[in-house]
Amino acid sequence: MDNGTIAARRVWLKISLVAVGLLIFIIFAILSIYWAALGRSSGNIHNLSGYVVDFDGEQIGQTVTQAFSNLHGNKQLSWLVKNASEFPNGPPDVQAALVDHRCWVAVTVNPGATSNLIAAINKTDATYNTSQAISAYLTDARNEAAYRIIITPMVNAILTNITQTLGLAFAGELASNPNLPNLMHTAPSLVTLSVNYAVYDLRPFDVPVASAVDYVGLIYLMILANHLLVANAQSGLARRLTLTSLIVVRLLWPFTLYFFISLMYCLLSLAFGVPFSRYYGGAGFLIYWMMSWMAMAALHVSSQSMITLLTLKFVPVFLVLWIIVNVSVAYYPIEVLPIIFRYGYAMPFYNVSNTVRTVVFNTKNQIGLNFGVQFAWIAVSCITLPIFQWLVRRREVQAWHQSQVKEGE
Template identity: 30%
Template sequence: MSDANPAVPLASEHPANSFGRQFQECIVDVPEHGLSEQSSTSVFNPDEVTKNYDIERVQPSRRLGFCSQYFEQMRWNALKTFGISILVMGALLIGIHSIFWGSLFQRQKYLNRVNFFLVNFDSNADSIIGSTFLSSASRYAIAAGSATVQDETSVYANGNIDAVYNDVVEQKNWGAFVVLPNATAKLIAALKEPSGAAGYDSDLVQFVYAQAREPSAYDSLMPWISGLSASFTAELSNELLRLTMNNSDYSASNIINQAPYLLSTPATVLLTNIRPMDNPVTGAIMQLGLVHLIIISFFQFDFFQQVHKSFFPYLKRRHFLVYRTLLSFAAYFFLSLFFSLLSLAFQVDFTRAYGRGGFVVFWMIMFLGMTAVGGASENMALICVATYPPLVGFWLIFMVISNGSPAFYSIELEPAFFKYGYAFPIHNVANAFKTVLFNTKSNIGLNVGVLLVWIAVNTAFAPVSIWIFERANKWKESKKIKGEKN
């Protein structure tokens, strides 16, 4: 074997490769036909052989069974390695995936954090729909132990429904129940003349919401809203039955014979989605697209590792850091462009919030997001490769789950622990994407600020991770040299 001391590699040698290399080196030292002529007729004695060769580096002169005494130490080492590895993997699996499972656990328990507005534009003295809805909502909320409905009619006294829509978009509430103008008058007129009620529209209450704000949250809220709507319809029906039975202005028999629906379903809640996710491709962007953003940013590290290794032994450390940082940024710049062009090719509308410049804004958010998560992964990958390479895969899983749990699901419907998501990259990328793609409330300044902080911290930590990597490899190399000398 050569005594030359090669340059320290940037990637630590996998244990399996190390064993294979040592095994081949050992074969060179062992005689071609196994034992010498002098001992060819004697019984094979492992103890005699191990006087000159390490047990893991000796090629036996004949194949042996797995239970052979020759493999006793190797069997024990394999069992010990298996046990420790399974325990480590199990602990990491449970610890990391508990984040994701926890984000979905007992979501209904947190509905009390959700507030809805009630705006009654049918505010005449004899109005019964608005008052019935408010009382029904109050009783239903207490019974369900969940979301609250606040009467905010006085805020919109001018009857401007566009102002209600704007406040929903600006996230002052999770939605607004709007009793439409003259709702009671339309219902009373139909009850008095059931024969002319063929064109009666029972959608006298609107529920205004912005689905794109948090699609998963509304998936959880819709059953509650449907329950409230059914409760309101039933209570209003009972109220109208009492009214028609006790008031000579109405003919209960005529209503039942000609328009029974006026009593069974006198008013319903119309769902009005003012920020819909109306393109299925955007669902891919907001779910798997964000996961792949993390994964692809990590692949950049793996693809260029050999290039970095070729420069590392020869460049000054300062120059190497600048070179590596600029190359990574350039990679994220073009990868994010390809990612954005993919969405453009499938006709995603980028013009809703920023006009024709929306595509560039989307691309830049994608670039900053890739740089933020990619820099963190690159630093941790260097440390993991230098210390314990199998941890690299678990780090990638951790990045996906820890970033995805507060980004794919509403933090308001998760335990307080998940508020960390406000400071994590993917939550901010997702919010910025929603603004660009659906024209939801804009917090892009804050989102970009968080991403820039991540990029700055990653860049500042890069020299430390490279130093740890280099020190670990030098220690491994010195240990290897000492082993060869002994």
């Protein structure tokens, strides 16, 4: 074996070992961020609040409020028993508070719940709907994962337990009622299930394909936004332009390209049935298109700044980090994640997701804030990229001068 082959093998082995070390670093230092976002959420459920409002004021209302008042712990929602006087228009005001994101779930004991039940028993009213007593209100589209995995099962379990307790209490009272045989024959539900509840989803997540644009598709948005990074870096154009021209190209060219790419991306979602016009008419699609455009620009220009410093050799590490820190805050509510994940409110993914939910599901409108975050990322990159590019160009010029000196010697 000749010396050249031996030397080549040494270089190959060195590169392989460095690559393995870098991958191990990515696994434990970067991927662990996403694992932590999913694995540490159960201990912070108490950061999600729920309202309990008693509009009844009698036996059913008192039992329900007392039961929720006894629920505590980090793995339990923080139940806030609200005075009915805070909601002068009754349950509709509670629903409005939920839609306004003042809480994550609301439970109301409806007006006259106890008296209506007693009246139905006295009249042997077979038409009485026992689920009118208690109502639970959700907004699933606010974060479908949180409701599916955490909130909805918890609310159902609590209310099932409460209604069973109330049912036993009323059944015990009915045991001595001489009208019991007639009740069992005519209106058995008044005896066997005298108190029940109904769940109302005010903002249902009823468009499954929307997952492609409010969570999973955000990863593709990132990939599309950074697809041109390597191509631009490998073009060799950087060394043929003046510093000013190079900065202008790196800042303005992506905005032009992603104006059209983002349109194609949005049209794909429209073609597969995402109803952007449900609540904002034709403006809904335009809002989503502009948000996708700004998000692509924010993601790309930020990466553009970093590739200037890190070069192609290390930019993959940054891109993995950039994806992970964005994805980690887009699945569960930030409130249930460890406190370090509060950075998520300022992440492009989180704000794109919020805009999608507002446009498609009519959740709380914070579109102005969502656009503001994207503009902030673009503005920061417009400051940092010229600085980084100037530093790199200065380093390249110094290296060139040194090489000229050596050639002259």
